[in-house]
Amino acid sequence: MGTFGIRKKITFKMNSGSIQSENFLDRESSLGVLLMLPGLILLLVFLAYPFFLGIWLSLTDTRIGMPGEFIGLWNYTDLLEDDIFHQTAWNTMIYAVVTVPFKALMGLGLALILNNKIRFSNPIRAFVMLPWIVPTALSSLGWFMIFDPVFSPISWLMIEMGLIESNVNFLGDQILAVTAICWVNIWRGIPFFGISILAGLQAVPPELHEQAAIDGANKFQRFVNVTLPQIKGILMITSLLSIIWTFADFQLIYVLTKGGPANQTHIFGTYAYQIGLFGTEIGMAAAITLYMFPILAFFSIFLLRYMRKTA
Amino acid sequence: MMVGSDKQKTLQIYIPLVVYTLLLLFPFYWMGVVSFKPTSDIFDLDLNPFWVQRFTLENYLYLFENTEFASWMWNTMVISIVSTALSIFCSICIGYALARLKFPGSDFMGIGIFLVYLVPPTLLFIPMAQVIGTLNLFNTHWALILTYPTQLIPFASWLLMGYFLTIPKEIEESALMDGCSRIQILIRIVLPLSVPGILSATIFCFTLCWNEFLYALIFMSSGDMKTIPVGTVSDLIKADTLFWGSLMASALLGSVPVAFIYSFFVKYYVSGLTASAVKG
Numbered sequence: 001m002g003t004f005g006i007r008k009k010i011t012f013k014m015n016s017g018s019i020q021s022e023n024f025l026d027r028e029s030s031l032g033v034l035l036m037l038p039g040l041i042l043l044l045v046f047l048a049y050p051f052f053l054g055i056w057l058s059l060t061d062t063r064i065g066m067p068g069e070f071i072g073l074w075n076y077t078d079l080l081e082d083d084i085f086h087q088t089a090w091n092t093m094i095y096a097v098v099t100v101p102f103k104a105l106m107g108l109g110l111a112l113i114l115n116n117k118i119r120f121s122n123p124i125r126a127f128v129m130l131p132w133i134v135p136t137a138l139s140s141l142g143w144f145m146i147f148d149p150v151f152s153p154i155s156w157l158m159i160e161m162g163l164i165e166s167n168v169n170f171l172g173d174q175i176l177a178v179t180a181i182c183w184v185n186i187w188r189g190i191p192f193f194g195i196s197i198l199a200g201l202q203a204v205p206p207e208l209h210e211q212a213a214i215d216g217a218n219k220f221q222r223f224v225n226v227t228l229p230q231i232k233g234i235l236m237i238t239s240l241l242s243i244i245w246t247f248a249d250f251q252l253i254y255v256l257t258k259g260g261p262a263n264q265t266h267i268f269g270t271y272a273y274q275i276g277l278f279g280t281e282i283g284m285a286a287a288i289t290l291y292m293f294p295i296l297a298f299f300s301i302f303l304l305r306y307m308r309k310t311a
Numbered sequence: 312m313m314v315g316s317d318k319q320k321t322l323q324i325y326i327p328l329v330v331y332t333l334l335l336l337f338p339f340y341w342m343g344v345v346s347f348k349p350t351s352d353i354f355d356l357d358l359n360p361f362w363v364q365r366f367t368l369e370n371y372l373y374l375f376e377n378t379e380f381a382s383w384m385w386n387t388m389v390i391s392i393v394s395t396a397l398s399i400f401c402s403i404c405i406g407y408a409l410a411r412l413k414f415p416g417s418d419f420m421g422i423g424i425f426l427v428y429l430v431p432p433t434l435l436f437i438p439m440a441q442v443i444g445t446l447n448l449f450n451t452h453w454a455l456i457l458t459y460p461t462q463l464i465p466f467a468s469w470l471l472m473g474y475f476l477t478i479p480k481e482i483e484e485s486a487l488m489d490g491c492s493r494i495q496i497l498i499r500i501v502l503p504l505s506v507p508g509i510l511s512a513t514i515f516c517f518t519l520c521w522n523e524f525l526y527a528l529i530f531m532s533s534g535d536m537k538t539i540p541v542g543t544v545s546d547l548i549k550a551d552t553l554f555w556g557s558l559m560a561s562a563l564l565g566s567v568p569v570a571f572i573y574s575f576f577v578k579y580y581v582s583g584l585t586a587s588a589v590k591g
Binding site for chain 2: 028029030031032033035036037038039040042043045046047049050051053054057109110113116118123124126127128129130131133134135136137138139141142143145146150151153156187190191244245247248249250251254255268269272273276277282285286289290292293296300303304
């Protein structure tokens with residue numbers, strides 16, 4: 001579908017000349033503005049305004065129920081000296097970026113399998129998408145029990161097999177908890193990478209493979225030299241989207257650890273929630289979320305430039 | 312392309328496929344198993360936890376009799392449907408305007424709308440809570456109906472703009488010549504030709520509404536106004552995790568509608584999803 005690029009509009013001189021009727025709704029410029037209005041109003045009131053309000057709040061010492069006063073950049077500088085915030089920033093990086101190669105590799109594996117003629121391929125495709133489709137809060141609850149210190153089936157299995165003596169407290173230890181959270185994040189991302197890469201694989205012309213096979217390339221060489229260059233673009237865009245989305249995640253960690261144990265597994269979203277809605281420090285919380293902005297903007301602009309280049 | 316015996320095919324394709332399927336679906340299997348067990352069996356750690364020894368529906372009954380699950384379901388449905396309808400209406404308008412009409416700022420709008428798509432709720436929830444408070448919308452459906460579209464309109468507009476661009480301009484031009492107005496063209500010609508695009512945008516919006524968590528958590532604090540994800544996480548865990556059965560039942564029931572809709576329209580959804588991934 002070659003339709004998603006930003007296409008230059010070609011004006012039809014012949015038409016636009018003769019159709020310029022007196023009717024307000026038929027004039028392109030006025031109709032265009034009118035059609036944009038309903039969506040734009042919603043975006044202005046519930047997106048642009050809160051965004052600037054957030055910037056203002058982050059410069060004040062507002063608390064829930066108490067109007068604040070302008071304090072300049074104090075919230076931002078305070079955070080730079082906050083150990084939990086350092087840990088939070090570090091966690092967010094691991095959570096959003098370090099997980100991407102794992103998602104991409106496992107997604108690639110899935111796509112390569114699904115790209116074959118297999119029986120029941122349609123229901124299988126629908127089923128393997130489930131981790132990506134269903135509400136993350138609810139699937140995370142399933143994992144929450146799978147990682148439970150008492151009822152974990154993983155612990156049960158490992159004890160049965162004689163690997164460990166007693167149950168593992170997956171979410172009670174910092175390293176284990178971060179690993180568990182990242183795993184659930186990877187688990188949820190595999191289908192998205194898988195299906196996107198699959199679409200890329202299916203766009204590879206079979207003749208390319210045939211030609212390479214005739215030239216004596218083996219399977220691995222064909223993969224590296226034919227398939228990989230063809231799906232490079234998709235891999236890049238999918239990875240960037242994945243980073244942008246998981247960077248701003250909330251529910252997965254809220255359900256699994258709420259940032260615990262001892263505030264060691266927070267990411268920006270959950271830490272801002274804790275400071276703002278439990279600690280009632282709205283101004284500080286706004287500053288935490290705004291620390292995300294330059295990083296999100298960086299990845300978004302990178303994504304946009306990349307897409308315009310490939311489109 | 313796969314040359315080789317059946318045995319080789321089994322080794323290279325079906326075995327990895329089974330491993331993937333087990334890995335990706337295990338949590339759902341686990342939720343199902345726990346939700347159909349009586350509480351006493353869940354707590355009996357000597358039993359094999361991977362299997363249902365005694366089948367029961369008591370956890371599901373508990374959900375409907377002793378919790379607000381039915382209200383959560385109703386809220387989630389109303390909010391998702393109305394918010395989706397609102398978003399699709401706005402997105403059709405924006406998509407058509409961007410695809411076909413030249414107006415002041417139209418070039419810049421396309422990129423602007425796309426960048427907005429990348430502004431996550433996490434960035435806005437603190438000030439948004441104040442806006443909702445000022446408008447007196449806490450614990451009303453409107454709080455979510457009006458805020459979800461900001462997450463949906465950008466992507467849906469892009470998707471629909473792409474579909475509208477595939478419709479040959481000549482059809483619209485000849486209709487214009489015949490004296491149709493732009494609005495008539497949009498309703499009678501463009502929309503019927505864009506049904507697949509509108510369907511995939513609708514499914515996309517609906518699943519996102521159904522799955523949203525952060526805004527729902529903050530704006531809906533009273534028990535009977537919650538959505539399924541928020542109600543399940545905040546009201547069913549409170550009892551110190553004694554109710555694993557009903558907790559898993561609720562998580563599973565709340566996942567069924569999106570899974571169901573998705574499996575029916577998988578073709579449209581995937582094409583929508585990949586349209587964004589392939590060409591952006």
